[in-house]
Amino acid sequence: MTTVGAYEAKTHLADLLRRVEAGERIRITRNGRPIADLVPADPTASRAPADAVQELLEFGRGRTLGPGLSVRDLIEGGRRSGDAPR
Numbered sequence: 678m679t680t681v682g683a684y685e686a687k688t689h690l691a692d693l694l695r696r697v698e699a700g701e702r703i704r705i706t707r708n709g710r711p712i713a714d715l716v717p718a719d720p721t722a723s724r725a726p727a728d729a730v731q732e733l734l735e736f737g738r739g740r741t742l743g744p745g746l747s748v749r750d751l752i753e754g755g756r757r758s759g760d761a762p763r
Contacts, residue, residue, distance in 0.1 A: 680711075
Protein backbone atom coordinates (compact mmCIF):
# COMPACT_ATOMS: atom_id res chain seq x y z
CA MET A 678 0.00 0.00 0.00
CA THR A 679 1.31 3.42 -0.96
CA THR A 680 1.58 5.98 1.83
CA VAL A 681 1.29 9.76 1.33
CA GLY A 682 1.21 12.67 3.73
CA ALA A 683 -1.96 14.69 4.21
CA TYR A 684 -0.52 17.78 2.47
CA GLU A 685 0.56 15.73 -0.54
CA ALA A 686 -2.86 14.05 -0.64
CA LYS A 687 -4.56 17.44 -0.65
CA THR A 688 -2.40 18.85 -3.42
CA HIS A 689 -2.53 15.72 -5.60
CA LEU A 690 -6.04 14.45 -4.86
CA ALA A 691 -7.12 14.12 -8.51
CA ASP A 692 -4.09 11.93 -9.30
CA LEU A 693 -4.59 9.83 -6.17
CA LEU A 694 -8.24 9.26 -7.07
CA ARG A 695 -7.25 8.08 -10.56
CA ARG A 696 -4.83 5.61 -8.98
CA VAL A 697 -7.46 4.35 -6.55
CA GLU A 698 -9.95 4.01 -9.40
CA ALA A 699 -7.38 1.76 -11.10
CA GLY A 700 -7.36 -0.48 -8.00
CA GLU A 701 -4.52 0.94 -5.89
CA ARG A 702 -4.95 1.42 -2.14
CA ILE A 703 -3.40 4.55 -0.62
CA ARG A 704 -2.85 5.33 3.07
CA ILE A 705 -2.87 8.99 4.14
CA THR A 706 -0.77 9.98 7.14
CA ARG A 707 -0.42 13.07 9.31
CA ASN A 708 2.85 13.49 11.16
CA GLY A 709 3.69 9.90 10.26
CA ARG A 710 0.48 8.44 11.77
CA PRO A 711 -2.12 6.77 9.55
CA ILE A 712 -5.37 8.74 9.45
CA ALA A 713 -7.23 7.39 6.40
CA ASP A 714 -7.14 4.84 3.61
CA LEU A 715 -8.27 5.58 0.08
CA VAL A 716 -9.65 2.34 -1.34
CA PRO A 717 -11.67 1.52 -4.45
CA ALA A 718 -15.42 1.79 -3.90
CA ASP A 719 -17.54 -1.33 -3.66
CA PRO A 720 -18.76 -1.93 -7.23
CA THR A 721 -22.15 -3.19 -6.02
CA ALA A 722 -22.81 0.15 -4.34
CA SER A 723 -23.17 1.91 -7.68
CA ARG A 724 -25.25 -0.58 -9.62
CA ALA A 725 -28.38 0.53 -11.41
CA PRO A 726 -31.73 -0.03 -9.66
CA ALA A 727 -32.95 -2.08 -12.62
CA ASP A 728 -30.01 -4.46 -12.12
CA ALA A 729 -30.88 -4.87 -8.43
CA VAL A 730 -34.51 -5.63 -9.30
CA GLN A 731 -33.39 -8.20 -11.86
CA GLU A 732 -31.15 -9.88 -9.26
CA LEU A 733 -34.07 -10.06 -6.82
CA LEU A 734 -36.33 -11.60 -9.46
CA GLU A 735 -33.69 -14.19 -10.31
CA PHE A 736 -33.18 -14.94 -6.61
CA GLY A 737 -36.91 -15.57 -6.16
CA ARG A 738 -37.27 -17.98 -9.08
CA GLY A 739 -38.05 -21.46 -7.83
CA ARG A 740 -38.34 -20.37 -4.19
CA THR A 741 -41.57 -20.72 -2.25
CA LEU A 742 -42.90 -19.56 1.11
CA GLY A 743 -43.95 -23.06 1.99
CA PRO A 744 -46.67 -25.52 1.07
CA GLY A 745 -49.88 -23.70 0.18
CA LEU A 746 -48.66 -20.23 1.24
CA SER A 747 -48.66 -17.09 -0.84
CA VAL A 748 -47.71 -13.51 -0.12
CA ARG A 749 -51.43 -12.65 -0.31
CA ASP A 750 -52.18 -15.27 2.40
CA LEU A 751 -49.55 -13.73 4.67
CA ILE A 752 -50.89 -10.20 4.10
CA GLU A 753 -54.45 -11.25 4.82
CA GLY A 754 -53.33 -13.23 7.87
CA GLY A 755 -51.61 -10.14 9.24
CA ARG A 756 -54.76 -8.06 8.73
CA ARG A 757 -56.92 -10.63 10.53
CA SER A 758 -54.61 -10.81 13.52
CA GLY A 759 -55.35 -7.16 14.37
CA ASP A 760 -51.65 -6.29 14.68
CA ALA A 761 -51.22 -2.92 13.06
CA PRO A 762 -47.67 -1.82 12.18
CA ARG A 763 -46.31 0.66 14.68
